[in-house]
Amino acid sequence: GSLLAAERLRKAYGPTLALDGAEFSIHPGEVVAVMGPSGSGKSTLLHCLAGIVTPDSGTITYDGRELSAMGDARRSALRRSEFGFVFQFGQLVPELTCVENVALPLRLNGTPRKEAERAALGWMERLEVDDLAKQRPGEVSGGQGQRVAVARALVTGPRVVFADEPTGALDSLNGERVMELLTEAARSTNAAVVLVTHEARVAAYSDREIVVRDGKSRDMERAL
Ligand code: ADP
Ligand code: ADP
Numbered sequence: 001g002s003l004l005a006a007e008r009l010r011k012a013y014g015p016t017l018a019l020d021g022a023e024f025s026i027h028p029g030e031v032v033a034v035m036g037p038s039g040s041g042k043s044t045l046l047h048c049l050a051g052i053v054t055p056d057s058g059t060i061t062y063d064g065r066e067l068s069a070m071g072d073a074r075r076s077a078l079r080r081s082e083f084g085f086v087f088q089f090g091q092l093v094p095e096l097t098c099v100e101n102v103a104l105p106l107r108l109n110g111t112p113r114k115e116a117e118r119a120a121l122g123w124m125e126r127l128e129v130d131d132l133a134k135q136r137p138g139e140v141s142g143g144q145g146q147r148v149a150v151a152r153a154l155v156t157g158p159r160v161v162f163a164d165e166p167t168g169a170l171d172s173l174n175g176e177r178v179m180e181l182l183t184e185a186a187r188s189t190n191a192a193v194v195l196v197t198h199e200a201r202v203a204a205y206s207d208r209e210i211v212v213r214d215g216k217s218r219d220m221e222r223a224l
Pocket of ligand 2: 039043164165
């Protein structure tokens, strides 16, 4: 069955209907691209699936549990332990070194510093940014910073990685390298990836695409 699934999601911001009956599903280890034009509701869908935004109606099921039936504390515990996040930019803490940034989710889960930084370095090696361990985010390139962010998203061993336009601020060469490394790393741990993008060349790294238009999405797999 699905690891994460949504049905009939509606979400309004004042007069703006951001989601109007969206559906979604993803299996363990699957990479699904959420595509559609700017303003179509992609980010809102991702935020709902990740339990960051509460939909006005509809259901979201994660691992057999209804997200809206969980309390806030359970939902944020779930986010910390089972979800990873990569955004377009601005996600690394500028005062921390890159290895401290990657280790941060483990530190927040109570892992001792040495152990957290050892695990962080392992992921940085796989993302080919271990030589940047002692640099601060302001001292590395955009593509390097995104690879550090991917390492941070994976360090806790999440079952789902949410990536919202992860290559949106990169040129195509760096963007493709980030996508290659992100999907390779996710596949190696059987993490599912929810990839929001409006670029076909980024969506090409997915196993399946879900298209959002005016807040409506159709899950092609389920429609078949
Ligand atoms: P996309 O990610 O496809 O660009 P979004 O989900 O960001 O689309 O936005 C869908 C619609 O909802 C847009 O019209 C956007 O302006 C609106 N919207 C999204 N978030 C908010 C918010 N926090 N407050 C008001 N309007 C919002
Ligand atoms: P993306 O580029 O991923 O679509 P946006 O730049 O549209 O993201 O939105 C960034 C943040 O601002 C999101 O948290 C979104 O919910 C919020 N947002 C988007 N549109 C609006 C809006 N019209 N009013 C207020 N907040 C918005």
